[in-house]
Amino acid sequence: MSFARRALHGASWLMVSTLGLACGPVPGGDAPGGEHEDEPVAEMRSALVGYDCHESSDTGYSNGNAFSITLVSVDGDPVERDTANAFLTLAQAAEGAGVKLSINSGFRSMAEQQYLYNCYKNCNCNSCNLAAAPGYSNHQSGHAIDIAASDGYGWLFAHGPAYGWKNTVPSEKWHWEWWGGGPIQPFCPTCHDACEGNVLSRSDCSKTDCAAQDATCKHDGGGLRCQPNCHNRCEGNVLSRDDCSKTDCGGGAVCREAGGLRCDARPRGAFDGGDADALRGWAYDPSAADTAIDVHLWFGGPAGSPGATSMAVPARQRRPDLCT
Numbered sequence: 001m002s003f004a005r006r007a008l009h010g011a012s013w014l015m016v017s018t019l020g021l022a023c024g025p026v027p028g029g030d031a032p033g034g035e036h037e038d039e040p041v042a043e044m045r046s047a048l049v050g051y052d053c054h055e056s057s058d059t060g061y062s063n064g065n066a067f068s069i070t071l072v073s074v075d076g077d078p079v080e081r082d083t084a085n086a087f088l089t090l091a092q093a094a095e096g097a098g099v100k101l102s103i104n105s106g107f108r109s110m111a112e113q114q115y116l117y118n119c120y121k122n123c124n125c126n127s128c129n130l131a132a133a134p135g136y137s138n139h140q141s142g143h144a145i146d147i148a149a150s151d152g153y154g155w156l157f158a159h160g161p162a163y164g165w166k167n168t169v170p171s172e173k174w175h176w177e178w179w180g181g182g183p184i185q186p187f188c189p190t191c192h193d194a195c196e197g198n199v200l201s202r203s204d205c206s207k208t209d210c211a212a213q214d215a216t217c218k219h220d221g222g223g224l225r226c227q228p229n230c231h232n233r234c235e236g237n238v239l240s241r242d243d244c245s246k247t248d249c250g251g252g253a254v255c256r257e258a259g260g261l262r263c264d265a266r267p268r269g270a271f272d273g274g275d276a277d278a279l280r281g282w283a284y285d286p287s288a289a290d291t292a293i294d295v296h297l298w299f300g301g302p303a304g305s306p307g308a309t310s311m312a313v314p315a316r317q318r319r320p321d322l323c324t
Helices: 081-096 110-122 154-163
Strands: 005-008 011-021 042-062 065-074 077-080 101-105 144-149 175-178 194-196 199-201 207-209 215-220 223-228 233-235 238-240 246-248 253-256 262-265 268-274 279-284 293-299 309-315
Touching: 042 077, 042 081, 065 081, 077 081, 077 101, 081 101, 081 144, 081 154, 081 175, 144 154, 194 215, 199 223, 233 253, 279 293, 279 309
Parallel strands: none
Antiparallel strands: 005 011, 011 042, 042 065, 065 077, 101 144, 144 175, 194 199, 199 207, 215 223, 233 238, 238 246, 253 262, 268 279, 293 309
């Protein structure tokens, strides 16, 4: 079976094999003498092993000290993100050699470790297996996982160290830890809030092309965002400049783009009267007093109303009496 990745419902998947666990104890393991686990009783079968890079946060522990830990999912188990990348790189190499690796136990929460510890102390569950005190299991640090191997672990012992993996409990061949080292492929990349060119990248690995929104990726006092680009244009009756300055032309002026962006005084005029022969009045544009201006006459209703019609009549005769 070839090793490949494909998308499925937002998660990524590896073509590898997994173990079908029979009824058995909850696996785990730490430093020699710290915990003991029974080897899972399993039957090998071909299956799809999935990994989901959607991140979640939990509280990890190392020698009783709490810290924030970032988790992804491998084989349905929570695994620390960097440890997951290291395991998936290891599993890819094993797949190339015809060996199937899968995870039986990954990160443990405080509640899970407390349960195993209570089972050990009270000897009423989990076969009374030895368990480290809560806060002291390397499964809680995010560095330890329990691995199932289709070849009886021969390939893993021969090649695991080259990928940074160590079997830290000699009596438990399935318990392996990764503390760094070895080649790693970013199956689940580490993402940050940043501008990548004009693309806004988030810590959840989502990306937004700001250019598609006529915007520019910026980080300012308002945080990381796609800031809309500014242009020389009229936005309603507001004059907007490409330096993002804005001028409200107000009630006595009108924003105009033709002939150069500007706030012009509104045209003025009056209806003087009329009879059966003519309608009389005047109109002019204070910004271009020597230029003819169209007067729109509406019939059958107010301007713009349904069914109303209009005609434009140019006001082009000089009225010296209006200039005094």
